[in-house]
Amino acid sequence: MKHRIQHSTGLRERLPDYAARLNTTAEALAEAYDWMLAHDVAFESPSRDGTVTQISCLDIEQRIEHPLARRFFAALRDEMPCKLLPAYGKNWPTFVDRCRRMWELVYNILINKIPSHNLRLAWLRLGGAKIGKGSAVWRHTEVIGIESLTIGDDTCIGWHCQIDARSGLVIGNHVTIASHVLIVGGGHDLEAPEFWSVSAPIRIEDYAWITSRAMILMGAHVGEGAVVSANCVVSKKIEPYVIVAGQGAKPVGTRVRGLNYKVGGKGLFTLLH
Known part of the structure; x- marks a missing residue:
């Protein structure tokens, strides 16, 4: 799936900083980042300010097979000013998300008036x-x-x-x-x-x-x-x-x-x- 949300511009240039935070090498993280791009975990697109990196807007951390890519995705996710959508299924995150949607539906129909x-x-x-x-x-x-x-x-x-x-x-x-x-x-x-x-x-x-x-x-x-x-x-x-x-x-x-x-x-x- 390719539903995605923008993270930042120029992420590849900042990979050494992330590598230090994740206690790995820049080369290993670059390889993990390329794996993410190849497997629809991360995406790149050009813009007038540089290369924009997007990540999956679904919280697919547990589905990512590459160990370092999984950790890097979690780090990028935690920097976002929003909560990613759950990987929908019969699980607790999906139930919580459904409750939130009902809560805001009641707000938009009734409470906001x-x-x-x-x-x-x-x-x-x-x-x-x-x-x-x-x-x-x-x-x-x-x-x-x-x-x-x-x-x-x-x-x-x-x-x-x-x-x-x-x-x-x-x-x-x-x-x-x-x-x-x-x-x-x-x-x-x-x-x-x-x-x-x-x-x-x-x-x-x-x-x-x-x-x-x-x-x-x-x-x-x-x-x-x-x-x-x-x-x-x-x-x-x-x-x-x-x-x-x-x-x-x-x-x-x-x-x-x-x-x-x-x-x-x-x-x-x-x-x-």
């Missing part, structure tokens, strides 16, 4: 989300992949957003995500007849502002204090304090530095939000 910040956040936290102090997720916002969602302090996600955290979504402190924003962490391989899934983590840094109807796609990294304008589609790195707009998320200006405000998403007058 209840006018209580505390109840909604408690449901998300019990489902595995990490949400900081003073943050808010307003009503009618849907969340997928609750267990792979991380939100910092004093961050606000507005009305009617769709948040896909299955590939790992990390949102910093004092972030404003306006209403009707789409955050999509995955897609499908259009060059594969089997329609394999492809995905990548998304990161939104402190004080970023995502305005209404923007779309943040897999692999996006919105820098500190950056602004994504309305109806803009972002699938790349946005530098800190840069304002992007229009087709291709082109820079149109810069934002003032030294930001120190609070979003305040759960004040007295947002009771019904």
Whole structure:
């Protein structure tokens, strides 16, 4: 199977560092890495920033026959900001995953419509989300992949957003995500007849502002204090304090530095939000 999730760029150049951590030689780890590429455990693809390494988005550690490749896959998996899907079958990880999917289904059908910040956040936290102090997720916002969602302090996600955290979504402190924003962490391989899934983590840094109807796609990294304008589609790195707009998320200006405000998403007058 070739369902995969992006790990990083330039992994092959960092193999000596991983070899030291795994207490092996760089040559042995390079051989194990090549084995992973040949057996659909890891994948490489070119990009404008270098060679991107992806790994299987299924937790297939126990199925990997090569001992060192098995250890290397586990090390790469543990660096991901998300939980990989289980190797489905009649096993405990599959049962836990099914329970999580039911938990988020109840949230998206019922809980996210209840006018209580505390109840909604408690449901998300019990489902595995990490949400900081003073943050808010307003009503009618849907969340997928609750267990792979991380939100910092004093961050606000507005009305009617769709948040896909299955590939790992990390949102910093004092972030404003306006209403009707789409955050999509995955897609499908259009060059594969089997329609394999492809995905990548998304990161939104402190004080970023995502305005209404923007779309943040897999692999996006919105820098500190950056602004994504309305109806803009972002699938790349946005530098800190840069304002992007229009087709291709082109820079149109810069934002003032030294930001120190609070979003305040759960004040007295947002009771019904």
